[in-house]
Amino acid sequence: MSVEFNSPYTVFIDEAERRVTVLDQRLLPHRVEHVDLKNAQEAAEAIRDMTVRGAPLIGVTGAAGMALAADESTETGFLIEAANLLKSARPTAVNLNWAVDFMLKRLKGMEPDRRRKAAWHLAAEICEQERTMSIRLAKHAQTIIEALYLKLGRPLNILTHCNAGKLATVELGTATAGIYTAFEAGIPLTVYADETRPRLQGTLTAWELKAAGIPVCLIADNAGGELMREGGIDLVIVGADRIAANGDTANKIGTYLKALAAADNQIPFYVAAPISTFDWTAKSGGDIPIENRSGDEIRWVRGVDKHGQEAEVCITDPGIATVNPGFDVTPARLITGFITDRGVFALEDLKDLRMNSHV
Numbered sequence: 001m002s003v004e005f006n007s008p009y010t011v012f013i014d015e016a017e018r019r020v021t022v023l024d025q026r027l028l029p030h031r032v033e034h035v036d037l038k039n040a041q042e043a044a045e046a047i048r049d050m051t052v053r054g055a056p057l058i059g060v061t062g063a064a065g066m067a068l069a070a071d072e073s074t075e076t077g078f079l080i081e082a083a084n085l086l087k088s089a090r091p092t093a094v095n096l097n098w099a100v101d102f103m104l105k106r107l108k109g110m111e112p113d114r115r116r117k118a119a120w121h122l123a124a125e126i127c128e129q130e131r132t133m134s135i136r137l138a139k140h141a142q143t144i145i146e147a148l149y150l151k152l153g154r155p156l157n158i159l160t161h162c163n164a165g166k167l168a169t170v171e172l173g174t175a176t177a178g179i180y181t182a183f184e185a186g187i188p189l190t191v192y193a194d195e196t197r198p199r200l201q202g203t204l205t206a207w208e209l210k211a212a213g214i215p216v217c218l219i220a221d222n223a224g225g226e227l228m229r230e231g232g233i234d235l236v237i238v239g240a241d242r243i244a245a246n247g248d249t250a251n252k253i254g255t256y257l258k259a260l261a262a263a264d265n266q267i268p269f270y271v272a273a274p275i276s277t278f279d280w281t282a283k284s285g286g287d288i289p290i291e292n293r294s295g296d297e298i299r300w301v302r303g304v305d306k307h308g309q310e311a312e313v314c315i316t317d318p319g320i321a322t323v324n325p326g327f328d329v330t331p332a333r334l335i336t337g338f339i340t341d342r343g344v345f346a347l348e349d350l351k352d353l354r355m356n357s358h359v
């Protein structure tokens with residue numbers, strides 16, 4: 001079970017009770033509610049409608065969905081169908097495909113009567129791997145933050161985009177992992193969190209960092225460039241959904257614009273992601289599937305009114321045409337380095353990294 005860590009756990013895979021409970025992130029920050037997922041269909045829906053979101057977390061939820069499927073039937077055909085349903089929920093994050101394919105391959109390789117128990121154990125193992133991944137990644141991220149702090153000799157201002165935090169993973173997050181541990185180690189810093197329209201995942205980052213006592217400012221997406229130009233940002237750290245073999249990185253829409261502004265202002269721009277986020281079969285960013293989501297995410301927003309009543313309101317002409325890609329690709333040339341659970345790698349290290357990657 002992921003620890004509370006002064007923020008609600010994102011997922012709990014109860015191997016003994018064969019139960020999957022997730023935090024419904026659509027209700028945050030106004031309501032903290034957990035919901036049980038009863039079968040693979042509900043797991044797929046939770047991924048698709050972003051009840052759960054964040055590349056590592058949707059990977060874990062995909063694995064949990066396969067365990068729920070095995071509860072229903074251990075027939076190979078049924079498990080293949082469940083795997084396809086889960087993988088179809090969202091196309092960009094490599095974690096989902098990896099986790100579901102990993103589970104299916106292992107289950108197909110065993111006798112049907114062993115599959116149900118094994119599925120729950122494998123799903124719980126994948127969840128634990130994500131937990132320990134972010135703790136390892138934090139150590140490497142902290143070295144980057146510490147080195148910059150020693151160089152500048154003053155409190156740091158770090159910008160991040162979307163939510164690649166605890167709420168996107170099972171423990172410390174990826175982009176936020178080193179921020180948590182560096183702050184814990186006494187390094188003074190302030191985080192500037194892009195609100196990240198249209199689903200506003202940056203408000204989740206601000207919420208979780210504030211809960212941890214870390215100084216954080218929520219900013220409009222369009223403010224980040226100006227803060228960088230004025231010298232108000234020392235470092236940018238973002239997460240990733242899929243990294244191509246040449247280092248081109250797919251992440252939440254808007255990441256590319258922050259990378260451009262960082263490059264224009266000579267600000268270090270790091271991608272923080274586990275090695276498993278590298279898709280070595282994708283030669284470059286053009287090979288990464290980019291999810292297009294409903295225009296209603298642009299037209300409607302959820303919140304509370306002045307009386308504290310939750311509401312979803314339409315903030316545009318209801319019939320306005322929209323384009324809503326969920327992700328963009330940051331070209332490798334704009335990325336200073338990759339902070340992973342196995343160390344920090346520059347672009348020129350990727351060939352070696354690929355050779356030694358046994359993902």
Ligand SMILES: CSC[C@H]1O[C@H](OP(=O)(O)O)[C@H](O)[C@@H]1O
Nearest residue numbers: 053054055164168239240251252
């Ligand atoms: C460590 S989370 C990685 C990645 O996932 C998020 O996307 P979404 O909220 O749509 O699931 C965002 O792109 C994060 O950077």
